[in-house]
Amino acid sequence: MRIGNVRLATNLLLSPIAGYCDVSFRLVARGCGGVGLACTDLLCPEGVLRENKRSMELAATCPEDAPLCMQLYGANIERLCEAARWAQDKGAAIIDINMGCPVDKITKKDGGSALLCNLPNTLRLAEQVVRAVPGTPVTAKMRLGWDDGRIVAPQLAAALEEVGIAAVTVHGRTTEMRFSGAVRLEGIAAVVAAVKQIPVIGNGDIHTPEDARKMIQYTGCAGVMIGRAALSAPWLFRDTHSFLTTGALPPPLTIEEKCALVRRHFYNLINFRNQRVAVCEFRKRISWYAKQMNPCRVLRDAMRLINDAHDFDRALETFLEWRLEHDRRSAAGLIDNSVAEPIELAA
Ligand SMILES: Cc1cc2nc3c(=O)[nH]c(=O)nc-3n(C[C@H](O)[C@H](O)[C@H](O)COP(=O)(O)O)c2cc1C
Structure with missing residues (x-):
């Protein structure tokens, strides 16, 4: 799988999970095998630009932690562009814009999934970030929409592709659903159908290699992103990669x-x-x-x-x-x- 000019060894991605997926954990998951791309937890543009202690801990990486996506959040275009350049300088292979975080602290400042509520602004923001970091692919991670009355992911993903976004990840829930209810595979499929050629990465409730195969088969997504299940089983990428490519599971870990x-x-x-x-x-x-x-x-x-x-x-x-x-x-x-x-x- 390719995201812009970055070739991934597998189509399996480790989710950002604030407070959990730092470099220490990413190295454990990568060490098990099967991880095509891992991502930092969401980074605050002001924090990284000031290089404050907490942001530097969150952005910490090392040569074995590659390829790495750095995820930024916020709605201030200028700040996001500066922070994207900072991430590019620090060696991010890919830069992701968070369009899915449902947490009030983030959405009240118009960031995270609040970006799903003002598409013209969001497209301007994405276009500027893409322009700010030539040569580095920019991606977006979103939910289906704010609520059932405002499902925007297909329309947004198609428009993001037009402004140069290199891939989109879709968590198959609305913001209102938070983490409850079943992930809607048909919602992810609608995004796959809406874009021309960029990869769509499906996300949500993948606990087993079979779940990954089901999401790929049902939605036609190019890859999947796995979050919470990997915290208990960082070898899930290894197992899933083997299952998807050979149909067999490797021997279980002792x-x-x-x-x-x-x-x-x-x-x-x-x-x-x-x-x-x-x-x-x-x-x-x-x-x-x-x-x-x-x-x-x-x-x-x-x-x-x-x-x-x-x-x-x-x-x-x-x-x-x-x-x-x-x-x-x-x-x-x-x-x-x-x-x-x-x-x-x-x-
Ligand atoms: C505690 C927690 C923190 C999260 N932090 C982030 C984050 O920083 N950035 C982001 O894009 N998604 C974040 N997510 C969402 C996950 O990346 C993922 O989309 C979601 O958990 C669904 O995937 P899963 O069912 O495989 O866990 C977070 C989820 C949880 C539970």
Whole structure:
């Protein structure tokens, strides 16, 4: 798949998820394989132009974190253009304009999905950003529209293509839906039908390789973007790429491999931020990984109590030892798996 002059190794993209998809996590997902493009979380133009600490943490990257899309939000054309030039200077392969964020803090300042409500302005803005960064493709990530009475994605995507936008990502919900209700594949299909040749990337509720195939087959989209499911299973891109290209799934990750990923993420956080951030982050982050590591109550409980990298390593090692023993006993029929985990642990 190509976005403008950028060739992607796969048609699978990692979503921006504010507070989650920083360089530390992107490297974990990329390391598993299958990620064609990853994106920064949404960046505030004023923040990056002032190079304030929080924005620099959000925009942090490294050579292995490529190709990288940097996402900007806002409605001030001049600021967005300056910030796009800043992102281009910092090595962004692609620059994305956020047209889908439903959060009040963003939409009240006319950014995010408020851009779906004033199409002439949005087109002017997109055209200027495209002109500001010659040679770097500019994309837009949108929802279907603000609400059911104002579905604009097909019309907007077609007009964005005319002003030089190189690809659009469509989350198949309206702003009003936030994250509830089913993703509307027919809404994404309507965007695919509306554009001439730019790739349309479908997004929303992809949890399995089969979900990705269904979205591609139903809508005709050129690629898919995966968000929340990747937080628990960063290997989902690897699995999905294999499934889409060969029809087969690779062998599932062992519990040792999953622990190694969790460890890599923790130490990435120490490298790119610091130990305190890694500890705080993992106290909440472990519950995402835990969804794919059951039974793992032991791990979740121990992670809540960590204070430093030493505690983290011990918690992970203790869990792995317990878990391998649990699996051995389970295979030997010595554990009644219908019994809740803490009871088995106490036995
Ligand atoms: C907590 C959270 C933060 C998000 N932050 C962003 C963001 O910074 N930029 C953006 O374009 N979308 C953001 N999204 C939307 C996701 O990129 C994605 O469109 C949405 O979660 C649907 O995809 P999924 O079902 O695969 O998660 C966010 C979603 C969540 C749940």
